[in-house]
Amino acid sequence: xxxxxxxxxxVVEFRFRRATIRAVDGLDLDLDASGTLGIVGESGSGKSMxxxxxxxxxxxxxxxxxxxxxxxxxxxxxxxxxxxxPAIRGRDIAxxxxxPMSALNPVMRVGDQITEALHLHERIGSAQxxxxxxxxxxxxxxxxxxxxAYAYSHQLSGGMRQRVMIAMALICRPKxxxxxxxxxxxxxxxxxxxxxxxxxxxxxxxxxxLIISHDMGVIADVAERVVxxxxxxxxxxxxxxxxxxxxxxxxxxxxxxxxPRLRDHRRRLHQIxxxxxxxxxxxxxxxxxxxxxxxxxxxxxxDPPRIVLGEGHIAACWAVAEAVS
Amino acid sequence: xxRTIGQRLxxxxxxxxxxxxxxFLALRLLPGDPALVALGENATPDxxxxxRHRMGLDIPLWRQYLVFLKDLATLNFGTSFMNQIPILDLxxxxxxxxxxxxxxxxxxxxxxGVPLGVLAATRRGRTADTVARLLALLGFTVPDFYLAALxxxxxxxxxxxxxxxGLGESLPDQLYHLVLPAVTLGVVKAAFISRLTRSALLDVxxxxxxxxxxxxxxxxxxxxxxxxxxxxxxPVATGxxxxxxxxxxxxxxxxxxxxxxxxxxxxxxxxxxxxYPVIQxxxxxxxxxxxxxxxxxxxLAVAIDPRLRT
Numbered sequence: 001x002x003x004x005x006x007x008x009x010x011v012v013e014f015r016f017r018r019a020t021i022r023a024v025d026g027l028d029l030d031l032d033a034s035g036t037l038g039i040v041g042e043s044g045s046g047k048s049m050x051x052x053x054x055x056x057x058x059x060x061x062x063x064x065x066x067x068x069x070x071x072x073x074x075x076x077x078x079x080x081x082x083x084x085x086p087a088i089r090g091r092d093i094a095x096x097x098x099x100p101m102s103a104l105n106p107v108m109r110v111g112d113q114i115t116e117a118l119h120l121h122e123r124i125g126s127a128q129x130x131x132x133x134x135x136x137x138x139x140x141x142x143x144x145x146x147x148x149a150y151a152y153s154h155q156l157s158g159g160m161r162q163r164v165m166i167a168m169a170l171i172c173r174p175k176x177x178x179x180x181x182x183x184x185x186x187x188x189x190x191x192x193x194x195x196x197x198x199x200x201x202x203x204x205x206x207x208x209x210l211i212i213s214h215d216m217g218v219i220a221d222v223a224e225r226v227v228x229x230x231x232x233x234x235x236x237x238x239x240x241x242x243x244x245x246x247x248x249x250x251x252x253x254x255x256x257x258x259x260p261r262l263r264d265h266r267r268r269l270h271q272i273x274x275x276x277x278x279x280x281x282x283x284x285x286x287x288x289x290x291x292x293x294x295x296x297x298x299x300x301x302x303d304p305p306r307i308v309l310g311e312g313h314i315a316a317c318w319a320v321a322e323a324v325s
Numbered sequence: 326x327x328r329t330i331g332q333r334l335x336x337x338x339x340x341x342x343x344x345x346x347x348x349f350l351a352l353r354l355l356p357g358d359p360a361l362v363a364l365g366e367n368a369t370p371d372x373x374x375x376x377r378h379r380m381g382l383d384i385p386l387w388r389q390y391l392v393f394l395k396d397l398a399t400l401n402f403g404t405s406f407m408n409q410i411p412i413l414d415l416x417x418x419x420x421x422x423x424x425x426x427x428x429x430x431x432x433x434x435x436x437x438g439v440p441l442g443v444l445a446a447t448r449r450g451r452t453a454d455t456v457a458r459l460l461a462l463l464g465f466t467v468p469d470f471y472l473a474a475l476x477x478x479x480x481x482x483x484x485x486x487x488x489x490x491g492l493g494e495s496l497p498d499q500l501y502h503l504v505l506p507a508v509t510l511g512v513v514k515a516a517f518i519s520r521l522t523r524s525a526l527l528d529v530x531x532x533x534x535x536x537x538x539x540x541x542x543x544x545x546x547x548x549x550x551x552x553x554x555x556x557x558x559x560p561v562a563t564g565x566x567x568x569x570x571x572x573x574x575x576x577x578x579x580x581x582x583x584x585x586x587x588x589x590x591x592x593x594x595x596x597x598x599x600x601y602p603v604i605q606x607x608x609x610x611x612x613x614x615x616x617x618x619x620x621x622x623x624x625l626a627v628a629i630d631p632r633l634r635t
Binding site (some may be wrong): 024055057086087088089090091094095097099102103104105106108116117121129136152154165168 | 531532534536537538539540541542543544552555556566629630632
């Protein structure tokens with residue numbers, strides 16, 4: 001199967017007058033058509049910047065891709081002219097964001113916003129467009145779509161807004177959907193509804209999904225393969241079953257241990273000591289070293305090797321390297 | 326929408342009452358006896374008493390206030406002290422010219438200011454932005470009466486492109502006479518509006534829904550004009566009401582310079598002749614205009630932003 005999306009050695013930097021900050025440092029991603037890939041990491045790990053880099057929507061003028069390639073359907077998106085991107089955005093690659101309240105235009109009816117996405121990429125009559133929008137709204141589970149289409153975003157609930165965002169993203173049947181923290185801003189009950197919707201839509205439409213979350217539960221629910229990021233780097237990558245059964249990187253273990261469990265006898269939740277180091281200029285060594293139980297002197301000085309632990313299971317860690325050898 | 330309009334209308338009633346009360350008090354609580362000021366040092370006590378009686382100044386203040394409110398409600402402004410013309414006629418003859426000047430100046434200000442602000446925001450930090458900034462600075466710093474003189478010297482006296490003063494006869498001629506005064510007031514307004522548009526648009530361009538517009542594949546023009554600008558116009562509409570009000574007060578000087586009739590000219594004339602009833606009525610009309618402009622801009626904001634509709 002040819003991969004739909006292949007990201008290689010992606011480096012995203014923000015250049016300011018006094019400093020250069022490296023937000024993503026050497027990211028590799030592989031996603032097959034109709035597959036699902038999850039990126040998990042704490043805020044500040046670079047996962048959102050990676051997704052914006054794929055859309056070539058990094059915050060301007062500071063943000064830029066310093067290195068690497070983003071191959072989508074055999075074409076390197078980074079080699080395309082900027083003027084070629086609007087035809088790809090929304091039609092081939094669509095995106096939904098964390099805050100559906102702020103991500104929808106407050107002064108446009110939601111139906112018009114969805115219709116616009118359709119008109120941008122297809123020559124289609126208004127009656128036909130209307131029918132498509134209604135069909136899509138129904139598909140994402142919006143009751144009384146004809147009425148809701150006339151609403152403004154502030155008149156809808158959080159879950160309805162995110163459904164509208166999903167309808168807008170999928171109206172042109174994109175090959176890849178990037179969902180950046182799609183449920184973080186929602187109530188827990190609505191979260192599971194939206195996740196179920198995303199899974200159902202992937203089955204019916206066959207849209208490949210790149211889902212980004214800080215929540216291991218969300219990733220476990222939706223993603224077939226998982227990339228664990230910290231400090232802009234990939235810590236560990238594996239398929240879902242392997243990652244949850246046999247996590248090898250100390251950071252992944254820490255994240256999994258921090259998930260609350262019903263039958264846990266310990267009173268306190270596990271927590272990883274320390275806090276995320278703010279993104280800064282590129283530095284050698286493992287970004288997780290200052291918070292790592294297993295850290296050794298070499299961790300702060302040299303980049304950890306990537307240890308292949310099984311098919312598609314890679315961990316970048318000196319401690320893992322030592323244990324394996 | 327109709328309910329919202331009714332609500333805003335009702336909200337503006339207390340404001341209006343407060344403002345006309347201030348006008349009433351201002352003229353009566355000022356130091357000095359209006360009768361003495363109006364008739365001069367040599368007036369006899371009888372003359373002064375007669376004046377006070379005719380002006381209704383010989384009854385207690387609270388009764389004067391009630392009479393004043395009753396007269397306002399029935400549009401009974403009395404007659405000019407100078408020439409016995411009904412003040413309502415004087416106002417009716419002046420108001421359209423002031424409204425026309427204010428509207429034309431606002432149109433010039435918006436037509437120049439909004440595109441300039443969009444240009445500056447989308448070319449942030451580049452030459453166009455700097456040029457727009459300098460133009461705005463120039464518009465801010467040049468006083469309108471000085472700009473009026475410059476325009477008159479160059480365009481009217483020098484090149485003879487425009488009439489020097491007056492009103493014009495036919496409608497096209499009147500519009501032709503309106504150009505220079507409207508441009509004078511409009512340039513100042515454009516400076517203000519361009520800065521307002523620039524900062525509002527820069528703020529909006531960083532919002533999530535603008536990123537959504539890019540993400541769905543919209544081109545730059547559509548993102549800026551369809552998604553960003555309409556949201557950016559909200560703060561601009563608020564600023565515009567301040568700007569229109571300053572144009573109303575600025576029109577006092579501009580009407581004099583260009584020899585146009587209007588509320589400003591009427592007010593200056595009335596002050597010169599100490600025509601108290603005319604001053605009072607003119608100030609009341611200005612006050613009503615201030616409240617009306619605020620109301621109109623409120624409703625414009627409601628039209629732009631559905632979140633403001635109740």
